[in-house]
Each structure stands twice: as structure tokens, then as C-alpha cells.
Amino acid sequence: MPKPTQAQKRKLQSALLDILKATGVKLDHMEESVLLADHDSLSDDSDSGGGGSAREFQLGLIQNEDDILQEVRNAFKRLEEGRYxxxxxxxxxxxxxxxxxxxxxxxxxxxxxxxxxxxxxxxx
Ligand SMILES: [Zn+2]
Structure with missing residues (x-):
């Protein structure tokens, strides 16, 4: 398998940047909504059933986005080190x-x- 050319690498690098931007924005938004969910549960004790699973689902999504962010960061590191x-x-x-x-x-x-x-x- 031939190594990627400079032009191909540049294209992939900008694709990585796009993922980073898209993921970063989504992540901010989700963390915010989880914080809001937290606040709701503190101020409203009467409705203690139900809400938990949705929050867990959201935290799962954040974990997933976090993993992707980590992968993208690693890819940039490999680009710097010439191992990409x-x-x-x-x-x-x-x-x-x-x-x-x-x-x-x-x-x-x-x-x-x-x-x-x-x-x-x-x-x-
Ligand atoms: Zn292999």
C-alpha cells in the first residue's frame, strides 16, 4: 500500500479539523443540556421516577463523542510525528x-x- 501523498494528507487533515469542529460544538451543547437536567432534578424532588434513563443515555452519547475527540487528537499527534x-x-x-x-x-x-x-x- 503506497503512503498518502502530501495532497492527500492535507485533505485528510482538513477532514479531521471538520470532525473536531463538529464534535466540539455537539459536545458543548450536550454537556449544557445534562447540566440543565441536573439542575431540574435538584429543584424538583416530587418527580423522582423516569428522568434517569434519558440522562444516562445522554451521558453515553458524551462518552462516545469524547472517544471520537480523543481519536481525532491522536490522529493530529500522529500527523505531527509523521506516523499518520x-x-x-x-x-x-x-x-x-x-x-x-x-x-x-x-x-x-x-x-x-x-x-x-x-x-x-x-x-x-
Ligand atoms: Zn495493520
Whole structure:
């Protein structure tokens, strides 16, 4: 697999920036609504049933967004270190098609599958 060209890397970098912006905005908004939900439950004790699961669902979403943010930050770090586009498992270049779909992909498809099955063992 050839390494990404400068032009491809620039495109992927701006895709990463877009994700960062989109995720950041969504995250702010959700944290705000969870804080508001907290405030509601403090001021209204009479209605103690029901609301909990919706809040848990929202916290789950934030966790998810947080994970993506972390992945994107890691991708920027790899860009700085010149390791961007290399698979974190087998060190081969991740196909450009995969990076275009998932700019913060850390693994090639084979290693991603191994990772998800718990079969990926990194020797570091
Ligand atoms: Zn790999």
C-alpha cells in the first residue's frame, strides 16, 4: 500500500479539523443540556421516577463523542510525528480509501478486526 501523498494528507487533515469542529460544538451543547437536567432534578424532588434513563443515555452519547475527540487528537499527534496513515498494529500504510472514510483510523482493516476480536497483540 503506497503512503498518502502530501495532497492527500492535507485533505485528510482538513477532514479531521471538520470532525473536531463538529464534535466540539455537539459536545458543548450536550454537556449544557445534562447540566440543565441536573439542575431540574435538584429543584424538583416530587418527580423522582423516569428522568434517569434519558440522562444516562445522554451521558453515553458524551462518552462516545469524547472517544471520537480523543481519536481525532491522536490522529493530529500522529500527523505531527509523521506516523499518520501507518497502521498501529502491523505498521503498513492504511489504504487511502479507509482514511477518507475514517480519517482518524488507527488500524488497517485486518488489524481493526483483530483489535475488535481481542486478537491484536502489540509488542512494545
Ligand atoms: Zn495493520
Amino acid at each position: 496513515g501507518r497502521c498501529g498494529g502491523c505498521e503498513s500504510w492504511i489504504p487511502i480509501r479507509r482514511l477518507e472514510t475514517l480519517p482518524y483510523a488507527l488500524y488497517c482493516i485486518e488489524c481493526q478486526e483483530k483489535f475488535e476480536n481481542g486478537d491484536l497483540h502489540l509488542d512494545d
